[in-house]
Amino acid sequence: MPLILGMSLLLACQFAGELIARGLTLPIPGPVIGMVILLIGLSIRGKVPKSLRTTGEGLLRYLTLLFVPAGVGLMVHGRLIADDWLAIAATLVLSTALTLAVTAWVMARLAARRGGQ
Numbered sequence: 001m002p003l004i005l006g007m008s009l010l011l012a013c014q015f016a017g018e019l020i021a022r023g024l025t026l027p028i029p030g031p032v033i034g035m036v037i038l039l040i041g042l043s044i045r046g047k048v049p050k051s052l053r054t055t056g057e058g059l060l061r062y063l064t065l066l067f068v069p070a071g072v073g074l075m076v077h078g079r080l081i082a083d084d085w086l087a088i089a090a091t092l093v094l095s096t097a098l099t100l101a102v103t104a105w106v107m108a109r110l111a112a113r114r115g116g117q
Helices: 002-023 030-045 050-061 063-076 078-083 085-113
Strands: none
């Protein structure tokens, strides 16, 4: 029963995110909005419910299977990737650098807020 409750909560958040994304025609994917909804809900609650923890641990156990479709896509569309490799590489490098910079900035702000711990 806990798995059903946890999966229902995850799917409800994803569904809510899809409704918001499509209803407001946002350029943000519905699952991303759903994750934000889940984060807000968990932050308000203050802890992760046991059913959600059990479901999450079960899903993480099989996370590597989710990379199979991406790998197949790389093999199938290898020609397109080869044609635009420079743009793809530049995008990867720039987005990684931006992510690192934003993460460092957020960590510095949080450390300053907590008194430099």
